[in-house]
Amino acid sequence: MGDKEVIELLVQGGKAAPGPTTAPKLSAFKLNIGEVFAKINKATKDFAGMEVPVKIIIDKETKEYEIEIGLPPTSSLLKREVGIEVSKITPEDKEKGIKYTADLSFEKILKVTRMKEKDLQGRDFKAKIKQVLGTCVSLHFKVDGKDPKGVIKEVEEGKYDETIEKFLKSEQ
Numbered sequence: 001m002g003d004k005e006v007i008e009l010l011v012q013g014g015k016a017a018p019g020p021t022t023a024p025k026l027s028a029f030k031l032n033i034g035e036v037f038a039k040i041n042k043a044t045k046d047f048a049g050m051e052v053p054v055k056i057i058i059d060k061e062t063k064e065y066e067i068e069i070g071l072p073p074t075s076s077l078l079k080r081e082v083g084i085e086v087s088k089i090t091p092e093d094k095e096k097g098i099k100y101t102a103d104l105s106f107e108k109i110l111k112v113t114r115m116k117e118k119d120l121q122g123r124d125f126k127a128k129i130k131q132v133l134g135t136c137v138s139l140h141f142k143v144d145g146k147d148p149k150g151v152i153k154e155v156e157e158g159k160y161d162e163t164i165e166k167f168l169k170s171e172q
Helices: 022-028 033-047 073-082 091-095 106-119 125-139 148-157 159-172
Strands: 004-012 052-057 065-069 103-104 140-142
Touching: 004 022, 004 033, 022 033, 033 052, 033 065, 073 103, 073 106, 073 125, 091 159, 106 125, 106 159, 125 140, 125 148, 125 159
Parallel strands: 103 140
Antiparallel strands: 004 052, 052 065
16 A cells, blocks of 8 residues: 555444545545445444444555454443443442442453453553453452452462463463
């Protein structure tokens, strides 16, 4: 590809549609707008109900394009794993002593970490797991019935090393 134009979008998984800013840009390159959005929707259908970052990269000379699909935020993936859309503790919940909105397994933490691995900043897989667990803290999620801060310490202490090792081997 020669000189490129990049159009960045945040779309609803499987339900992307041309908007007032995207349609004119794609039309200027004489692209089939329906075809472009059909490809985006096909590629993002597994993320239904989530916001998905998408890049449309257009070669200005040949008018060829490619579509890069990003991953939803870690928080969205975790909420999907537990089947909720919003993770919020109301003042009434606090009065009742409710501190957590959901509980998910360590295996699901590993799954989300693997999905987001290329986007996470940790130097190794264990450090990336701790980042995902940090997201659980802000979402008020328990992990295997425990406070995620405690699980982070257990990961640092090596209590999950065997589980992590098994997971990584099963991925190969």
